Amino acid sequence: MIELRGVSKTVLSGGKPLTILHPLNLLVSPGQFLCVVGPSGSGKSTLLGLIAGLDSPSTGQVVVDGIDITALDEDQLSRLRGLKIGFVFQFFNLIPSLTALENILVPLEIAGVSTAAERGKELLRDVGLIGRGHHYPSQLSGGEQQRIAIARALANNPPILLADEPTGNLDSKNGSEIIELLVEVNQKRMTTVVLVTHDQELLDRAEVVLSLRDGKTVRSQPRAAGSEP
Numbered sequence: 567m568i569e570l571r572g573v574s575k576t577v578l579s580g581g582k583p584l585t586i587l588h589p590l591n592l593l594v595s596p597g598q599f600l601c602v603v604g605p606s607g608s609g610k611s612t613l614l615g616l617i618a619g620l621d622s623p624s625t626g627q628v629v630v631d632g633i634d635i636t637a638l639d640e641d642q643l644s645r646l647r648g649l650k651i652g653f654v655f656q657f658f659n660l661i662p663s664l665t666a667l668e669n670i671l672v673p674l675e676i677a678g679v680s681t682a683a684e685r686g687k688e689l690l691r692d693v694g695l696i697g698r699g700h701h702y703p704s705q706l707s708g709g710e711q712q713r714i715a716i717a718r719a720l721a722n723n724p725p726i727l728l729a730d731e732p733t734g735n736l737d738s739k740n741g742s743e744i745i746e747l748l749v750e751v752n753q754k755r756m757t758t759v760v761l762v763t764h765d766q767e768l769l770d771r772a773e774v775v776l777s778l779r780d781g782k783t784v785r786s787q788p789r790a791a792g793s794e795p
Contacts, residue, residue, distance in 0.1 A: 567726065567758045568594035568617060573626035575612050575781075586612045587781045589625060594774075596725070597756040599749070601769050604778035610762040611730055613778070617760060618651055618728055619643040631725065648677055652719030654761075656731035658711040660703040666690070666714045667699035673721040689717040693747060709740030716747060720757075727751060729761035733768065745771060 570592040576585045587609040594600055602610045615621040616628055619635045628635050631650055635643060647653075660669045667686050674682035690696045693713040703711055712732060719727060732748065733741035745768050752759045761768070769775055777784040 567596040567598070567631060568592070568760065569627075569629040570617070571627040571629070573616060573623045573628055575609070575616065575621065576624045585781055587616070587623075590783060592776070592786070594758060594760060596758055597752070598774060599752045599759045599772050600761075600774045600776060601772035602760065602762045602776045602778065603764065603769060604784070607780075608778040609781040610778055612781075614728055614730055614760065614762055618653055619647060648673065648722060650724050650726055652722075652724040652727045654712070654715050654719050654727065654729035654732050656734045658703070658708075658715045658735075660711055660714060660718075662703050665700050665702055666695065666706065666710075669703070669714055670699075670718045670721055673718060677722055679722075685721065689720060692720075693717045707740065708736050709743055712736060712740070712744050713747065716744070716751070720751065720755075723755075724757070726758045726760070729759070729763075731762055731764070733763065733765045741765060742767060 570590055572589045572591060573587070574585065574589045575587040576583050578584070602613060604610050612621065616623055623636060630646065633646065635646060638646065661672070667690060670686045670689050671682050674685055679685060687696065687699065690699050693716060695710060695713055698706065698710060706714065729748065733744050736744060745765070748759060749771050751757050763769065774786065776786045
């Protein structure tokens with residue numbers, strides 16, 4: 567589903583090259599639940615951005631569902647993301663002037679889905695917020711906002727869901743509820759989930775944990791091995 571072939575990222579900092587991510591090979595199988603962990607500045611969010619096509623690698627290829635996205639132009643990348651990738655952010659990124667339902671409808675309307683309204687209500691039910699669709703983000707709790715953000719990310723039924731610290735801005739109760747929702751998305755929809763997290767509960771639920779430090783892979787292994795992340 568996702569393959570990185572010798573992918574690296576180097577930027578200029580103070581006129582000197584700074585390598586954020588050293589060459590990395592990675593294979594994420596369809597339906598896998600993978601967590602990326604590491605200290606601040608280890609390259610986690612950079613990796614996620616490269617997989618999403620939001621950034622371009624300095625070297626290597628990023629292949630998503632058999633497509634080399636490093637060979638695509640911006641229009642092609644945008645279309646691919648609309649069809650194949652949902653993205654969830656730590657700070658929700660909901661449009662404050664739109665209701666919860668209207669936020670969910672945005673990607674559906676962009677895609678020209680004729681049954682957008684019905685699909686939006688279905689997604690509200692899926693995330694347990696059918697009675698909150700008319701509320702604005704400011705009228706929702708943090709956990710509710712993240713549920714709406716997840717529903718929006720799933721609007722076009724993408725095979726891949728990427729998430730950057732999805733529980734990082736939530737208390738433990740709301741965080742646990744979001745974790746259960748993400749696990750459900752993975753198991754019931756067979757959605758491939760790749761997320762960056764420091765949340766131990768999320769790490770314990772992952773099939774594979776990829777550990778990064780200073781832009782290099784420290785460890786990548788199945789959680790079934792029983793080792794600590």
